[in-house]
Amino acid sequence: MTLFDRFRDLVRAETPxxxxxxxxxxxxxxxxxVVRTGETESVEGSLGHPDLDRVxxxxxxxxxxxxxxxxxxxxxxxxxxxxxxxxxxxxxxFIESFSPPPQMWIFGAVDFTAALGRVAKVLGYxxxxxxxxxVFATKRRFxxxxxxxxxxPAPMFERRGGTLGPRDAVCILTHDPKFDVPAVQGALATKVxxxxxxxxxxxxxxxxxxxxxxxxxxxxxLARLMSPIGLDLGGRTPEETAVAICAEIIARRTGHSASxxxxxxxxxxx
Amino acid sequence: MREILDxxxxxxxxxKRIAVARVVKIEGSGPRDPGAAMAVNEDxxxxxxxxxxCVEGAVVGEALSIIHEGSPGRMVSFGYSDDEAFAVGLTCxxxxxxxxxxxxx
Numbered sequence: 001m002t003l004f005d006r007f008r009d010l011v012r013a014e015t016p017x018x019x020x021x022x023x024x025x026x027x028x029x030x031x032x033x034v035v036r037t038g039e040t041e042s043v044e045g046s047l048g049h050p051d052l053d054r055v056x057x058x059x060x061x062x063x064x065x066x067x068x069x070x071x072x073x074x075x076x077x078x079x080x081x082x083x084x085x086x087x088x089x090x091x092x093x094f095i096e097s098f099s100p101p102p103q104m105w106i107f108g109a110v111d112f113t114a115a116l117g118r119v120a121k122v123l124g125y126x127x128x129x130x131x132x133x134x135v136f137a138t139k140r141r142f143x144x145x146x147x148x149x150x151x152x153p154a155p156m157f158e159r160r161g162g163t164l165g166p167r168d169a170v171c172i173l174t175h176d177p178k179f180d181v182p183a184v185q186g187a188l189a190t191k192v193x194x195x196x197x198x199x200x201x202x203x204x205x206x207x208x209x210x211x212x213x214x215x216x217x218x219x220x221x222l223a224r225l226m227s228p229i230g231l232d233l234g235g236r237t238p239e240e241t242a243v244a245i246c247a248e249i250i251a252r253r254t255g256h257s258a259s260x261x262x263x264x265x266x267x268x269x270x
Numbered sequence: 271m272r273e274i275l276d277x278x279x280x281x282x283x284x285x286k287r288i289a290v291a292r293v294v295k296i297e298g299s300g301p302r303d304p305g306a307a308m309a310v311n312e313d314x315x316x317x318x319x320x321x322x323x324c325v326e327g328a329v330v331g332e333a334l335s336i337i338h339e340g341s342p343g344r345m346v347s348f349g350y351s352d353d354e355a356f357a358v359g360l361t362c363x364x365x366x367x368x369x370x371x372x373x374x375x
Contacts, residue, residue, distance in 0.1 A: 004375050008275055023294060023369040029342040031375055069305045071294055094294045094369055096305050098272070269299050 003045050007033055014100040018064035020056050022047055025091030026076060034060045052078040052091065060095050067099045067167070101126045102167040106145075107153060107183045108174035109136035112198065115238035116171060117144045119246045125169070130156050132179065153179065157186030166193040169249050171229065175199040177210050184211060188221050194249045196229035204228050231258055271307040277317035278309055278373065286311040288373040289333035293320050297349070298364035309373070312337055321366060324348070332370050343371025 010017045010033075020032040027048040034057055035042050041064075043057045055078035063069070074080065074091045104120045106113050109131035117127045121144050129145045130153070131137035137150045149156060164170070170187040174180055175198055184207075187195045199207060204227050216222070230244035231251070251258035261268060271292070281288055293306040301322035308318040308326065310333035319326055325348045332346050349365030 002375060004373065008278075011272055012275065021369065021371070023343070023345055028344070029371050029375065069303070071304075094292070094304075096271075096292070267299070269296075 003031060003033060006044065010035060011098050016064055016097075016099050018060045018095055018097045020047070020060045020093050020095045023071070023092050023094045025089060027091075032056055032060065034064055036061075036064060047091070047093070049077055052076065054078060055080065056093055056095075063095045064097045064099070067097050069096045071095070099167075102169070103128065103164060104169045104171065105130060105156075105164070107131065107170070107172045107179065108176075108198075109133065109138075109141065109148075110173055112173050112238045112241055114142055114144070115242040116173070116245055117142055119239070119242040120169075123246055123250075131174075153183035153186045157183075157189065161186060161190040164190040164192040166191060167253075168192050169194040169196070171245060172197045173229075175203050177207065180207055181210050181214060184225065185214065185216060188216065188224060194252055195224055195226060196245055196248065197225055197227035198229045199227065201228060226252070271305070271318075274307055274309045274318040277315075281309075281311045281315070282373075286313065287337050288312070289336050289370055290373050291320055291329050291333055291346075291368045291370040293366060294345075294369050295367040296364055297367075300364040300366050302366075310334065310337075320368060321348075325366060325368075329368065329370065336370055336372055341372070343369060345369055 007017065007019060016036040018034045022028055022030045030047045031045045032047055032053060033044045041061045046053050047056055052074060055074060059072060071092055071094050074093065075088060076091055101124050104125040105128045106116055107130050109129060113129055117129060120127050127145045128147045128149060129137060129142045130149045130151055132150065132152045134150050137148050139148045142148050170192050172180055172183045180197060184197060197207065207227065226248060230241060231248045233240065233244045235241060235244055247258065257264060278288060288309055288311050291308045293302055293304050295304060302320055306320050308316060308320045308329060310316055310330050314330055314334060316326065316330060320329060328348065336343065346368045347365060
C-alpha cells in the first residue's frame with residue numbers, strides 16, 4: 001500500500017488527516033501524513049530529515065486541529081525561522097487539512113426538509129434529518145440525507161450534541177412548540193455555529209414566550225437564534241427557502257453583509 | 271482532492287500515469303482557495319479544477335510535461351502583470367500559485 005492509497009482511504013473514511021508536501025527545497029514532493037484518531041495523532045512518511053519531520057508534524061497537527069490549509073517555511077533541519085539562516089536553502093511545505101464535512105442537522109420531516117437537504121448536499125454538508133414521528137422520518141422520503149433519525153430532540157443532543165462545532169448548522173423546521181423548544185434548548189447547549197428556527201413572525205414571538213417559560217432568556221442565547229430563519233430573498237417555494245437558509249448560513253460564517261456586491265465596496269473574497 | 275479520487279482510482283486501475291495540481295497560494299482575488307485540486311492523466315483527461323476555468327488549459331500542458339519529464343514536481347504561477355498582458359492569467363486580477371507533481375507517492 002502506498003502513502004497515497006493510505007491517504008485516499010482515510011479521506012474516504014472521513015478520518016481527519018493533513019498532508020504536508022515539500023513544494024520547494026531539497027526534496028520536492030516528499031510527504032508527511034498526520035492522522036488524527038480520537039485524541040491522538042500518528043505520523044507517516046518523511047520529508048528527509050528527522051528534525052524537520054518532528055517540527056513539521058507538530059505544525060501540521062496544529063493546522064489540522066484548526067482546519068487550515070497553507071504554506072509554511074522552515075530551515076532544512078526544521079528551523080522555524082528560516083529567514084535567520086543566511087546562505088542556507090529553505091524548505092517550503094504545503095500543509096493541507098482534510099477535515100470531515102460539516103454537519104447539518106434538520107429537525108422536522110417536512111417538505112422544506114427535503115429541499116434544504118438537497119441544497120445542503122450541494123454545499124458539502126453531511127445531512128442528518130431528525131423527527132420523532134416514525135412514519136415521516138424515513139430514508140425513502142429523504143433519500144438525499146446521509147442519515148434519518150427517529151428521535152425526540154433532547155436524546156439526540158444528549159447523545160451527539162458534542163460532535164457539533166462552529167462549522168456545523170442546526171435547522172429547526174418543525175414549527176411545533178413541543179418539538180421546537182427542546183430542539184432550541186439542545187442546540188444552545190452545543191458549540192454549533194448556526195441555529196435557525198422556521199416560522200412566521202407570529203410563531204417566532206410565541207416561541208420566545210415558550211422559551212422564556214423554560215428559562216431561555218439570556219440575550220447571548222437569544223442572539224444565537226436565527227429566527228425567523230433565512231435571508232429576506234422574498235422566495236416562497238421550499239427550494240427558494242432552502243437557498244435563503246443556506247445563504248444565511250454562509251453569510252454568518254464569513255461575517256459578510258449578504259447585500260448585492262454591486263452595492264458594496266471592498267474585497268470580494270476576503 | 272476528495273472530489274477527484276474516483277477518477278484517479280479509475281485511471282490508476284487502467285495503468286495511466288497521472289499528475290496532480292493543487293492551489294497552494296492565492297494573492298489578491300482568486301476563484302478557488304488553497305487545496306483546490308485537478309488531476310491530469312497521460313492522455314490529457316482532466317478531473318477537478320483549480321480556477322474558474324481561466325488557467326486549466328495551461329495546467330494540462332504543464333502537467334503533461336511533468337509526467338513526461340519524470341520531474342518530482344514544481345511550482346507554477348499564473349497571474350497578470352503589466353509586462354505580460356498576453357500571458358495566461360486570471361480575469362479577476364489575482365495571482366494563483368500551483369504545485370504540480372506526478373502521482374507517484
